[in-house]
Amino acid sequence: MESAWPALALSLKVACWATAITGLLGVGLGYALARGRFVGRDLLDTLLTLPMVLPPTVVGYYLLVLLGRKGVVGQWLADTWGVNLIFTWQGAVVAASVVALPLIVKPARAAFEAVDAQLEDAARVLGLPAMAVFFRVTLPLAWRGILAGILLGFARSLGEFGATLMVAGSIPGRTQTLSVAVYEAVQAGDDGLANTLVLVISAVCVAVLLLANRLAPGHQVHRRGQA
Template identity: 70%
Template sequence: MSEFWQPAWVALALSLKVAGWATLLDIVFGVALGYVLARCRFWGRETLDALLTLPMVMPPTVLGYYLLVILGRNGPLGHWLQRQFGINLIFTWQAAAIAAAVVAFPLVLKAARSAFETVEPQLEDAARVLGISPAGVFLRVTFPLAWRGVLAGTLLAFARSMGEFGATLMVAGSIPGKTQTLSIAVYEAVQAGQDDTANLLVIITSITCIAVLVLANRLTPNRRL
């Protein structure tokens, strides 16, 4: 029985690690860019927003191919990392985290932008009049008023990262214990005709994602982003 459960728990632990790091990356870049898009007026702003939202509608395999081109040994970033630091991202859990982060990024970006746009600029102006620095205005006024929307997008991005398959498989492959996340493990189990294993993995994945979505709903009760 332990041999039956162990691969599932290993895949779950890896999925949580990948989703966790992917979500952390999305928080850093998604909140920053969401704030810029909400508060700054510049030429091409909506075009930039559309480009950053592309991962939401683009096929995951296409995203995976782009990442493979960029992160591969012959790609601009992959070649630089290999030459300067001896780092090869392809077929590692870090590559899986990057792929998941790219796919889930629009969820944080859109939620953050919408949340920041609901904050009244007059409140920020009042804080500036009182002598608060720009960073202080963001940390003490803007973000506290927008955090629920940002958190909702973050939790959705985490759930999306947990279920990422196509882009992850392209750049990280399916190495048990190293890059085989829950979604990839389900695919491998079905391909191998291991229905019992596939059912177990599907149940674990479903319960985890439902728990995250329920938490997101509880944290944003009857609130508009």
């Protein structure tokens, strides 16, 4: 069990950072897709959905090409800031963020679309600026669906494997997340460690998913119907 703690700690660290990043991006993109009417909206929605359907290793390869020293972003980061994301825990955060983003954008968009636009119009008629309408009317009405999506994104970030392995590798204590540690334990024939790691990550993900299900708007409607 002692050997599982570093991987678990790193996985939680990566998942928390990825969730913070994708939470902000996902809510903004979800609102833009729900309320915006702009050219390329369907294309943007399609691109944001791609990480859900592409194999994780393909997503990881795209990130490797983009963030590598010869990539457009990677070369700029290295030349301008001296930053290298490949084979670092920060690279694992980027990989987890890209894979988890659609799981936050989709619920956020659905939650915003479920908000009655007439309530927002009424707030504007009363003189509230656009920012105040969002934070005082739209967001309070959509927060349950948004939070459920954020929890799903956290669970996905915690269990990310393919893209993380491609971008961050498997350096024990530095980039070896829990899911990567499971793979390494199986490859090494250490069934005891693999079983322990699987139980830990399964327990955490089950707890997160149970909480996400309880926060989902449909769950509340179903409970009121039973009452």
